[in-house]
Amino acid sequence: YLGKEWKNILLKNDFVSAIDSFFTKISIVFEILFGQPYSLSITLFVIIILWIFFFVEFNCCNFCS
Numbered sequence: 001y002l003g004k005e006w007k008n009i010l011l012k013n014d015f016v017s018a019i020d021s022f023f024t025k026i027s028i029v030f031e032i033l034f035g036q037p038y039s040l041s042i043t044l045f046v047i048i049i050l051w052i053f054f055f056v057e058f059n060c061c062n063f064c065s
Helices: 002-011 014-025 027-034 042-064
Strands: none
């Protein structure tokens, strides 16, 4: 229930709604990069955060050595 409600609350914001609409149109990019179609969900949010975390970690190691 809470997962659906936070989505409804976020979509009331015009900026978030516009971004959601754009990402829905390019959903195939999310399927290629993250293995999941775009949907404003906690699961996709966690997947994107993990990608960013690993990207930053691997790039920092390459610059340090």
